[in-house]
Amino acid sequence: MGLCHGKATNELPKKEENKNSNGIIESSNNDTGKNECKPKPFVGESPSVDGISKPSPFPFYSPSPANNGNISFFNSPANSTPRRFFKRPFPPPSPAKHIKAVLARRHGSVKPNEASIPEGSESEVVLDKSFGFSKNFPTKYDLGYEVGRGHFGHTCFAKCRKGELKGQSVAVKVICKAKMTTAIAIEDVRREVKILRALTGHSNLVKFYDAYEDSANVYIAMELCEGGELLDRILSRGGKYSEDDAKTVVVQILNVVAFCHLQGVVHRDLKPENFLFTSKEEHAQLKAIDFGLSDFVKPDERLNDIVGSAYYVAPEVLHRSYGTEADVWSIGVIAYILLCGSRPFWARTESGIFRAVLKADPNFEEAPWPTMSSEAKDFVKRLLNKDMRKRMTAAQALTHPWLRNSHTVKIPLDILIYRLVKAHLRASSLRRAALKALAKTLTVDELFYLREQFALLEPKNGQVTLENFKVALTKNATEAMKESHVYDLLSSMSSLQSRKMDFEEFCSAAISVHQLEGLDRWEQHARCAYELFEQKGNRTIVIEELASELGLGPAVPVHAVLHDWIRHxxxxLSFLGFVKLLHGVSTRSLTRPQ
Structure with a gap:
């Protein structure tokens, strides 16, 4: 059975309500249909389960398998089946199957008659709910009316009584300690405050003032944004924005997310509800909020716990191996919604949403997409690429023609260039020659991003050294960068200490082959690069020499795996070998089935 992708209805849905202190949405709708083919709803509607409208406990969680005492739902007894033998392998179980049970277990809200995942001895442990925060909240703030409520807490208006903020209105997120019934829930709050403290100085990031506690609650004092959620604005516009107005929103989102990614922080719950306007004015500034699901991610590290909100979750999150690219996917979903008023992936149940995210393609054929610019469609498609390696970064997205041609956008430093240059410095001379040929095929638009990044390194006499990379990183650093070990990238680039890199070499070092491969013109790039390589870099080479240059050990059957790389x-080097060389080589990639 295929998914139904009808047009969105003209009637605006009810807005999702009761966002709690950890970003969980408790909502319901009037969707009682069961098997009929239904149109995609506007943002703001919730899926029903088994045709009955039920609360939607998002964001959903799955604890990391690495956490002691936590049992993954993939291995839970409830998911086991009798021993059977099949003629062909079956796909792994749906990540959705035990999401609700995992969520309930994480926050300790399992009812006696509900199915749950075994908790072991965790419930017998006495939890330490002391965070070390200041205890003087009552003397510093007058807590006012409630502005939002959720299952684990609520947000209130407050007035500061003394100090630098005396007389100023703030928002206070109140999180109830009694509802922190697992160690994971406590750690979530601790990490949220740590990230808010560390991330400072960006105009599109909600300001954090301080965290407090008493015996009953944790209080997080933040900037008060009185303009409402981005979701409210979308609904007030009948479900969509014009291209120009959408650009203004998307630029602000990309700016703050690129900033977070440079610091080594992944938000993990980007959605219209988590962006607030500072005032009711039409062109008020947008602020990112709610870092309750965020985490630090070290260079080359992959996260594996399933968190986020269903409609915005990236495919790699469901596969339990992801990084900052997952946030970019969520921005792609938001951009799609802004432009056409409906979600790119929709189903009536959570499992159906996950299947759509993993298997379905966004619809760009129905109105209003045919009337939109080709740049707008290309922009969204490049954010919603299911292969995270081919997806643009947030900083790259700001250089896309759709945004660049009509807005004056300040391009931020991209941590991706550090990772790519590090890999280039470790590459064989043969691969560097191949990348140099590929860099010569780049178009003006593709070179724009690289020129901007090179300029941010502040080259001297047209060249950069390791010191340039270090200074550029330090200029943009917050405390979060230390926590996420971003500086470790510099130590792995030590070979730049004694030499200089000009723009031509920088282009070949900072080019992303996977991202180029995601473009329609990839074949043209590869063919042109191979022709250049044939003229200047290709030479007679024996398999043993190639294996030695690629660093393959004696255990690898080099004649078997490199046979197609060389023209007889x-x-x-053959064209096939050239393309494989561009992608980089590892023993694992060589020996796995193609």
Whole structure:
């Protein structure tokens, strides 16, 4: 059965309500249909389960398998089946199957008659709910009316009584300690405050003032944003924005997310509800909020716990191996919604949403997409690429023609160039020659991003050294960068200490082959690059020499895995070998089935 992708209805849905202190949405709708083919709803509606409208406990969680005492739902007894033998392998179980049970277990809200995942001895442990925060909240703030409520807490208006903020209105997030019934829930709050403290100085990031506690609650004092959620604005516009107005919103979202990613922080719950306007004015500034699901991510580290909100979750999150690219996918979903008023992936149940995210493609054929610019469609498609390696970064997205041609956008430093240059410095001379040929095929639009990044390194006499990379990183650093070990990238680039890199070499070092491969013109890039390589870099090479240059050990059957890399007519690298070389080589990639 295929998913139904009808047009969105003209009637605006009810807005999702009761966002709690940890970003969980408790909502309901009037969707009682069961099997009929239904149109995609506007943002703001919730899926029903088994045709009955039920609360939607998002964001959903799955504890990391690495956490002691936590049992993954993939291995839970409830998911086991009798021993059977099949003629062909079956796909792994749906990540959705025990999401609700995992969520309930994480926050300790399992009812006696509800199915749950075994908790072991965790419930017998006495939890330490002391956070070390200041205890003087009552003397510093007058707590006012409630502005939002959720299952684990609520947000209130407050007035500061003394200090630098005396007389100023703030928002206070109140999180109830009694509802922190697991160690994971406590750690979530601790990490949220740590991230808010560390991330400072960006105009599109909600200001954090301080955290407090008493015996009953944790209080997080933050900037008061009185303009309402981005979701409210979308609904007030009948479900969508014009291209120009959408650009203004998307630029602000990309700016703050690029900033977070440079610091080594992944938000993990980007959605219209988590962006607030500072005032009711039409062009008020947008602020990112709610870092309750955020985490630090070290260079080359992959996260594996399933968190986020269903409609905005990236495919790699469901596969339990992801990084900052997952946030970019969520921005792609938001951009799609802004432009056409409906979600790119929709189903009536959570499992159906996950299947759509993993298997379905966004619809760009129905109105209003045919009337939109080709740049707008290309922009959204490049954010919603299911292969995270081919997805643009947030900083790259700001250089896309759709945004660049009509807005004056300040391009931020992209941590991706550090990772790519590090890999380039470790590459074989043959691969560096291949990348140099590929860099010569880049278009003006593709070179724009690289020129901007090179300029941010502040080259001297057209060249950069390790010191340039270090200074550029330090200029943009917050405390979060230390926590996420971003500086470790510099130590792995030590070979730049004694030499200089000009723009031509920088282009070949900072080019992303996977991202180019995601473009329609990839074949043209590869063919042109191979022709250049044939003229200047290709030479006769024996398999043993190639294996040695690629660093393959004696355990690898080099003749078997490198046979197609070399032309038998003249012993030179074939086109197939050239393309494989561009992608980088590892023993694992060589020996796995193609």
């Amino acid at each position: 007519t003249d012993g030179k």
